[in-house]
Amino acid sequence: MSSQPLVLGIETSCDETAVGIVRGRTLLANVISSSVEEHARFGGVVPEIASRAHLEAMPHVISQALAEAKVALEDLDAIGVTAGPGLIGALLVGTSAAHGLALSLGKPLYGVNHLSSHIAVDALDESKQLTPAIGLLVSGGHSSIIEVKDMARGVRVLGGTIDDAAGEAFDKIARILALDFPGGPAIDRLARQGNHSAINFPRGLADSDYNFSFSGLKTAVSRYLQQTPTAHRADVAASFQEAIVDVLLTKALKACIDTGLETLIIAGGVAANSRLRAEALRRTSAAGIELRTPPTELCTDNGAMVAALTSLAVSGGVPPSTIGFSTLSTAPLDQPIWQ
Ligand code: KG4
Ligand code: ZN
Numbered sequence: 470m471s472s473q474p475l476v477l478g479i480e481t482s483c484d485e486t487a488v489g490i491v492r493g494r495t496l497l498a499n500v501i502s503s504s505v506e507e508h509a510r511f512g513g514v515v516p517e518i519a520s521r522a523h524l525e526a527m528p529h530v531i532s533q534a535l536a537e538a539k540v541a542l543e544d545l546d547a548i549g550v551t552a553g554p555g556l557i558g559a560l561l562v563g564t565s566a567a568h569g570l571a572l573s574l575g576k577p578l579y580g581v582n583h584l585s586s587h588i589a590v591d592a593l594d595e596s597k598q599l600t601p602a603i604g605l606l607v608s609g610g611h612s613s614i615i616e617v618k619d620m621a622r623g624v625r626v627l628g629g630t631i632d633d634a635a636g637e638a639f640d641k642i643a644r645i646l647a648l649d650f651p652g653g654p655a656i657d658r659l660a661r662q663g664n665h666s667a668i669n670f671p672r673g674l675a676d677s678d679y680n681f682s683f684s685g686l687k688t689a690v691s692r693y694l695q696q697t698p699t700a701h702r703a704d705v706a707a708s709f710q711e712a713i714v715d716v717l718l719t720k721a722l723k724a725c726i727d728t729g730l731e732t733l734i735i736a737g738g739v740a741a742n743s744r745l746r747a748e749a750l751r752r753t754s755a756a757g758i759e760l761r762t763p764p765t766e767l768c769t770d771n772g773a774m775v776a777a778l779t780s781l782a783v784s785g786g787v788p789p790s791t792i793g794f795s796t797l798s799t800a801p802l803d804q805p806i807w808q
Contacts, residue, residue: 474546474783477534477570478775481563482555482583483609484508484519486526489773490538491780494595497538499766499773502526509650513640520558527566534772545576547789549779552580552807553797554610560796568792577789579779580807582800583770584611587736589620589778589805590767597761603627603730605721606802607745608737609636609651612717614679614724615802617734621782623803627724628679635713635739638683642690642709646702656706657742663703665711665744668693672716678727679720686712714745718752725758732759741768782806
């Protein structure tokens with residue numbers, strides 16, 4: 470198999486029907502159809518609506534990605550698909566489509582871990598060498614600090630959240646502040662008009678090396694809003710965001726220093742946060758650490774990240790998954806490719 474495999478990746482773990490195509494580490498196409506607006510009035514993703522939307526969007530998203538990449542299905546070397554974690558019904562639409570394609574075309578199929586693929590999207594920055602790094606993975610369902618040596622063969626988890634994920638905390642606080650769903654981008658926007666040092670919200674688990682807790686912060690923000698009816702909402706949003714950003718970066722930088730790894734990759738939906746990106750740049754520059762953050766459109770869910778991880782697996786000699794593999798709503802980060 471070529472060291473520059475042509476790979477199509479399918480992502481349907483939540484509300485994005487997404488297909489990406491890469492050749493080796495080069496991104497050729499990244500097409501996303503989101504059902505987010507259909508969920509907005511419910512204040513969260515409704516699994517049944519997401520599954521139906523995937524089913525409707527899938528053929529069109531695949532064709533558009535092939536047209537954008539200027540390749541045909543027959544040209545592909547392998548197909549990758551998110552097998553978990555995620556919403557089971559939503560995942561099944563993607564894995565069924567991927568099985569259909571792989572079987573009819575006679576191509577190898579890789580079931581990939583959604584979390585690992587968030588980190589693997591960093592490989593699409595071809596100007597950078599793939600060096601061992603610390604990964605800060607912050608999404609709607611997960612917040613972890615990991616040691617990344619070989620993305621396609623597994624990572625070492627150093628710590629994670631003991632309650633809410635970072636993105637979940639953004640979404641819950643946004644709801645309290647009566648902002649739109651999803652809450653992360655809405656808080657990011659509102660916080661730009663506020664003072665991030667206006668309120669000193671708690672930094673959870675300051676004594677633990679790499680674990681996070683955001684539930685105390687959530688309670689502190691709700692209590693503050695109840696007790697301060699005249700609160701300036703932008704100051705609350707900015708101060709809440711600052712508390713999260715501070716905890717995430719303090720621990721991620723500690724992991725770099727403790728392990729001696731000089732590269733920090735920040736990935737997952739929350740990595741699109743403008744304050745997190747700016748503060749990460751400031752702190753890593755001061756510490757002499759190289760910062761890698763994917764472009765914002767590759768931080769939130771997409772198919773390019775699935776194709777990127779699959780491509781690394783193919784060129785690294787990782788065997789394809791067994792046809793008929795199952796989807797999992799939870800999956801550990803040390804299992805990047807389904808066997
Ligand atoms: O990675 P992702 O697209 O889906 C999951 O795998 O969960 O992450 C979605 C999460 C949501 O909680 C969303 O509010 C958050 O990422 N998010 C943000 C921003 N953009 C998306 N959080 C903070 N600031 C943002 N700009
Ligand atoms: Zn995700």
